[in-house]
Amino acid sequence: MTVTSQVQPPTQGAVRALLAGTAPRAASFIVTIYGDVVEPRGGTLAMATLIDTCARHGISESLVRTAVSRLVGAGRLVGERIGRRSFYRLSDPARAEFRQASRIIFAPPPPSQGWLVALVQAGAVAPPGWVTLGPNVMIAPQGDGAALPAGAVMAAHGIAGLDALPGVAAQHWPLAEVARSYRAFADRFARHAARGLAEVLADEDALALRLRLIDEYRHAALADPRLPRDALGPDWPGDRARDIFRRIYLDLSPGADRFVGRSFTDATGLLPQATPETERRAAVMRADP
Numbered sequence: 174m175t176v177t178s179q180v181q182p183p184t185q186g187a188v189r190a191l192l193a194g195t196a197p198r199a200a201s202f203i204v205t206i207y208g209d210v211v212e213p214r215g216g217t218l219a220m221a222t223l224i225d226t227c228a229r230h231g232i233s234e235s236l237v238r239t240a241v242s243r244l245v246g247a248g249r250l251v252g253e254r255i256g257r258r259s260f261y262r263l264s265d266p267a268r269a270e271f272r273q274a275s276r277i278i279f280a281p282p283p284p285s286q287g288w289l290v291a292l293v294q295a296g297a298v299a300p301p302g303w304v305t306l307g308p309n310v311m312i313a314p315q316g317d318g319a320a321l322p323a324g325a326v327m328a329a330h331g332i333a334g335l336d337a338l339p340g341v342a343a344q345h346w347p348l349a350e351v352a353r354s355y356r357a358f359a360d361r362f363a364r365h366a367a368r369g370l371a372e373v374l375a376d377e378d379a380l381a382l383r384l385r386l387i388d389e390y391r392h393a394a395l396a397d398p399r400l401p402r403d404a405l406g407p408d409w410p411g412d413r414a415r416d417i418f419r420r421i422y423l424d425l426s427p428g429a430d431r432f433v434g435r436s437f438t439d440a441t442g443l444l445p446q447a448t449p450e451t452e453r454r455a456a457v458m459r460a461d462p
Contacts, residue, residue: 196231213450285314354393379428
């Protein structure tokens with residue numbers, strides 16, 4: 174008996190058990206498919222491919238069609254019909270949104286090193302990433318590209334009393350919820366992180382597991398406010414979840430991308446197995462310390 178035959182049954186069994194669990198939400202999972210597979214390959218996918226891919230995860234054709242209709246209504250997908258076949262592409266605003274999400278998931282910036290403090294008029298609306306501490310004060314983690322409120326904005330760093338910072342941060346950002354999501358993800362996928370799945374999984378299974386991996390990881394990663402370390406406390410689970418995600422994603426990607434290249438279609442034919450963007454993603458993730 175070969176080593177592969179000894180290892181393959183429990184590994185494939187664990188993967189099948191994971192995929193056979195509760196089906197993901199249709200709309201969320203379609204967003205995952207477009208973000209992981211379709212956006213870096215031109216942004217368009219045949220409806221038939223989308224239906225087949227979702228079926229692998231227990232999502233029915235009727236649920237797929239309903240979710241696509243809602244995504245079209247929300248301005249995130251645009252439909253096109255050629256003969257009897259339907260194709261859906263990302264709208265321009267959705268592509269911009271997906272690129273931003275991709276940077277957070279695949280090439281996250283380093284943790285914030287400090288804070289921005291804004292003095293604003295009472296009743297001012299906090300921009301994304303900012304929270305209101307009082308009638309005239311807003312605060313946000315310092316980072317590139319953050320939208321700034323109207324008013325005086327100053328950079329700040331901690332001087333004393335930093336042991337109280339995690340408690341204060343938890344009152345204003347959803348840190349407990351994000352931490353639960355990271356821990357649930359790690360508990361679900363840690364067993365696959367060191368198994369060498371690429372050696373024992375069929376390409377179709379590699380893609381299925383990668384899609385489920387990113388669908389569950391992205392909810393935590395995109396909700397993470399990426400606060401300075403001093404505000405997170407000593408047991409923050411984000412780093413462990415990121416390491417698990419990175420290792421499994423890289424392990425699965427050769428087989429997953431092969432399956433994409435021979436099975437996923439748009440209006441012109443098969444999607445490419447790899448593109449400069451998919452290669453850049455992999456290179457950035459391999460370079461993670």
